[in-house]
Amino acid sequence: MEECIFCKIIKGEIPCSKIYEDEKAMAFLDIAPINKGHALVIPKEHHETFEELPDELSKYLIEIVKKISIAVKKATNADGYNIGMNVGKAAGQLVFHAHWHIMPRFNDDGLKTWPQKEYEEGEMDKFKEQIVKFL
Ligand code: 5GP
Ligand code: ZN
Helix, strand or coil: CCCCHHHHHHCCCCCCCEEEECCCEEEEECCCCCCCCCEEEEECCCCCCHHHCCHHHHHHHHHHHHHHHHHHHHHHCCCEEEEECCCCHHHCCCCCCCCEEEEEECCCCCCCCCCCCCCCCCHHHHHHHHHHHCC
16 A cells, blocks of 8 residues: 555655546546556545445446546547446456546547457357356
């Protein structure tokens, strides 16, 4: 946690292009954007991943994500945007301080969404049953 880069940004120890701050949340521009205007929304409290975020805080933050998304879209004249959260190293999470990405998208930006796979016959039902067991 001492080393957490986002905690350092919150404390002002590392500069950032801040676009929003309140008592619980902060938003700033990603230093390496997928498209210019790519923003990050973070809680001020340090929680490593989405799963560790207290529910009340997640609910609060999703409202901030919406507010920032609308502003990013208007400011960049984007045609749309992706909202994403990488959870775990396997999913591409590099900074273990939970955060949402808001990524402006343009009709001609040449980016693709994630690649898609196919289920074998009956496999989809097996996955459904397994997932439902854990709910
Ligand atoms: P993750 O892969 O953990 O979901 O995303 C971390 C994001 O944080 C990356 O997109 C990366 O570009 C961004 N990032 C990492 N270090 C810094 C920094 O010091 N300042 C800013 N503004 N963004 C950072
Ligand atoms: Zn942190």
